[in-house]
Amino acid sequence: LAKTTQPISMDSYEGQEVNITCSHNNIATNDYITWYQQFPSQGPRFIIQGYKTKVTNEVASLFIPADRKSSTLSLPRVSLSDTAVYYCLVGDKQAGTALIFGKGTTLSVSS
């Protein structure tokens, strides 16, 4: 299982772009990269998933360099409601593989 490393915490202000980088040096060929968001006392929520290059959806973008040893979650123009814990997960592409969470990055957005 590829180990992930991400900053413990980050601070930002409303309206700024936030980039959270995750290192996963031992990522395997079959592994994909997924980011989840968790608000206090709620279950994690899927944000975005990718395998290589760039993926964008209505919430975020995910940048993955060619070597796939890291990835960056980009949140454009954050608001106070984006204050949450963000988890980077690396796992096998095979459907059903259990997700293993690390400690995540606590993002605090201030006004």
Next chain:
Amino acid sequence: EPEVTQTPSHQVTQMGQEVILRCVPISNHLYFYWYRQILGQKVEFLVSFYNNEISEKSEIFDDQFSVERPDGSNFTLKIRSTKLEDSAMYFCASMANTEAFFGQGTRLTVV
């Protein structure tokens, strides 16, 4: 949007008692999971369930725990003889491909 439903939202039980936590996964999903999160700590994988049997389990999931899918819609986690350290949020999740959907959790307090 389909969602995973968990009941009860809160449960208080005395040490040594048995508890059953209930989950209704998304109807066309095939993979089911239980996770727990002790206050202030990371989300921990307990067990995954596929095709009516356990497919993976963590070291935490010992003989005290059991899972069942009794009627094709509910997915339950039973904790026998609860201990103080079982106090946590318990999250159920279901997955169709590689995106997991989590319920809102059951807060279990053992006194």
